[in-house]
Amino acid sequence: MKIGIIGAGMIGATAARLFVRAGHEVAVSNSRGPVSLASLISELGPRGHAMTVADAARWADVVLLAVPWRTPDALPPADAVAGKIVVDAMNPYAEDGSVMDLGASTSSEYTRRRLPGARLIKAFNTIWYKHLAERGHADRPFDERQAIFVAGDDGAAKRTVMQLIEEIGFGPVDTGSLVEGGRRQQPGTPLYNQVITARDARALVG
Numbered sequence: 001m002k003i004g005i006i007g008a009g010m011i012g013a014t015a016a017r018l019f020v021r022a023g024h025e026v027a028v029s030n031s032r033g034p035v036s037l038a039s040l041i042s043e044l045g046p047r048g049h050a051m052t053v054a055d056a057a058r059w060a061d062v063v064l065l066a067v068p069w070r071t072p073d074a075l076p077p078a079d080a081v082a083g084k085i086v087v088d089a090m091n092p093y094a095e096d097g098s099v100m101d102l103g104a105s106t107s108s109e110y111t112r113r114r115l116p117g118a119r120l121i122k123a124f125n126t127i128w129y130k131h132l133a134e135r136g137h138a139d140r141p142f143d144e145r146q147a148i149f150v151a152g153d154d155g156a157a158k159r160t161v162m163q164l165i166e167e168i169g170f171g172p173v174d175t176g177s178l179v180e181g182g183r184r185q186q187p188g189t190p191l192y193n194q195v196i197t198a199r200d201a202r203a204l205v206g
Helices: 010-021 036-049 053-059 107-114 129-134 157-166 176-185 198-205
Strands: 004-007 027-031 046-050 062-065 085-087 118-123 145-150 172-175
Touching: 004 010, 010 027, 010 036, 010 129, 027 036, 027 053, 036 046, 062 157, 085 107, 085 157, 107 118, 107 176, 118 157, 118 176, 129 176, 145 157, 145 176, 145 198, 157 172, 172 176, 172 198
Parallel strands: 004 027, 004 062, 027 046, 062 085, 085 118, 145 172
Antiparallel strands: 118 145
16 A cells, blocks of 8 residues: 655654555655655665655555644645545644644544545544554554554545554554544543553443
8 A cells, every 4th residue: 555644753754664564655745855854765665755745645545644733734735635545643732732722623623624525534643653653563462452543434444544553553443433533532532642452442432
């Protein structure tokens, strides 16, 4: 599978390493351009590619958004992801680290409005990047792996993302629809930044 990663920070770079290790082709992009990614691409090897944000989105089968939610200009053009699976790993943090008040809405609802036509899935936003880097164990039974929570309305897209999560050694746990499930994954909720097995997470989700 071709995975385009928008953002080469802590989550983006970590995910790139994991997906390459699992055998996928990965295009990494950021606001500074492909030249700034030379060190990471060298580390990733022949399955890693540096592209512009728009090119990575157009090239990919699945697009991972790993840029600050507060900077919508960092997102790919909406037409580049229309009809594609887009994984929203972003959280509504302000520049000072506080959580932005979105009222009755959720961050993924804003993202869906910014990228109409994308098959949007909320995932990878509840796990600390160091846990993402270190706690994946593909050799463990599914129920004993650390959980990564997944929300979305497109069943086929959700299954694809959950399969990718399994391939990198974690246990995907479905929290429901993009709105209700996404709300359960927001910062400050009981699911956020939890080190919990897939078995215990399913019991928590109910």
